[in-house]
Amino acid sequence: MRSAGSPHRSEDLTTKARIRDAALARFPRHGFGATTIRAVAADAGVSPALVVHHFGSKDGLREACDRHVVATFRETKLAALEDDNMFNPGFAAEAYTMAQPLLRYFGWALARGHPAANDLFDEMLRESTEISRIAIARGMILDSPDLETRTAVQMAMQLGMTVMHSHLDRNLGMDTLSAEGIAALTPTLLEIFSGLFTPSILDQVKEAYGDRARELLDRVGPHIES
Amino acid sequence: MRSAGSPHRSEDLTTKARIRDAALARFPRHGFGATTIRAVAADAGVSPALVVHHFGSKDGLREACDRHVVATFRETKLAALEDDNMFNPGFAAEAYTMAQPLLRYFGWALARGHPAANDLFDEMLRESTEISRIAIARGMILDSPDLETRTAVQMAMQLGMTVMHSHLDRNLGMDTLSAEGIAALTPTLLEIFSGLFTPSILDQVKEAYGDRARELLDRVGPHIES
DNA sequence: ACCGAGATTGAACACGCGTTTACAATACTG
């Protein structure tokens, strides 16, 4: 799988990017109103005026965050599509390993219903549906008379889970947005959605995910009539 | 099923309750910071000073909203438990019919991770797990080697769906928080979770929900070995 | 009729915010 391509060490980032990243972390944690330009500037180690100089206004800063997150998600998703990794069972864990602040911000933007995030949701939904169709054709998941609705609900649920991640963390005693957390949770997700998989892919998954998945998936699963 | 018991016509409410309801609607829509006491007061048709007189401060107002929503949810949930309606397939539709502002606010509070909402989440999770155990004993859903995790993930997903409801609404062309929306979506939810149901309860559900559910559920479903 | 307590208000205050402006330092370019 291709790397996201963006630098991760903060000393490699331009001042503008450092300001943006500081805002990216603060907005979802404190909300838009409670996030002050002065605080963002302090996080980035610059003066408040420089924030305005680079982004025009506080709203401009938020829009820049929106655009950056949306663009990064799009790129990551496209890369995944190109490499045909969408059907790799371990894909989710790797994909979610991308910087957690981005995920947190994305969930926040979706919950806020910002136009740019709306567009991304809709685009992701269209692609998700298309991918579901391909997976059906490949005999991996089961068809549905209303695949659009099923995919939409499933996507809303999985993204919603991201927004609720702190509650999962607290109750499961782990960081569910980390790579290890995703890996630990994947068998359970497969168990929950087991009714939608074909028996053959379920066998493959049991093989791929080891004992824990086999244990969880032995009792449940799809049942095709005929 | 018992009614929630709270009056719905605004002219029946005390001024204090009207202020609280105005805040209840504004906080999730505009966020805490962007919600001004003056705007809440205008919505309730009172002066800004009266808001402070009744709730002490803006934070006090938010806390009052938190308490009210959490308490209402608890009451509704207890009533449902008492009446043993938790296993009625049509329960969700009725339960969700309660005032939508409450649902919106609850989702917002959960996403914010407010302590009071945290407690309610944890309590709901504990009860959900207990209910799952009962449902397993009654042969309605399938057991799991890690029922706690499965229940937690399922709950986070379903609550997260509430937070994401606007995106579902936009893409499905309906109001998914209304009684009709819930009813329309329930067959799809059953389809998604079909792997967790026992065949017998799935048959019952097909019977209860009519042609659309039967259509959706005919292809998928659980498969118990032996 | 009187009183007192709670409900309600308009005006004002103090503070922190986003933003502006003028100015200094640095980096780039011919």
Place this chain on the structure above:
DNA sequence: CAGTATTGTAAACGCGTGTTCAATCTCGGT
């Protein structure tokens, strides 16, 4: 090196905010 754009800063301004306060209104109890 001169000239110029870019990057950065300190200080101040104006505005909207949460909040306070004294004053008025409402109305049940005696």
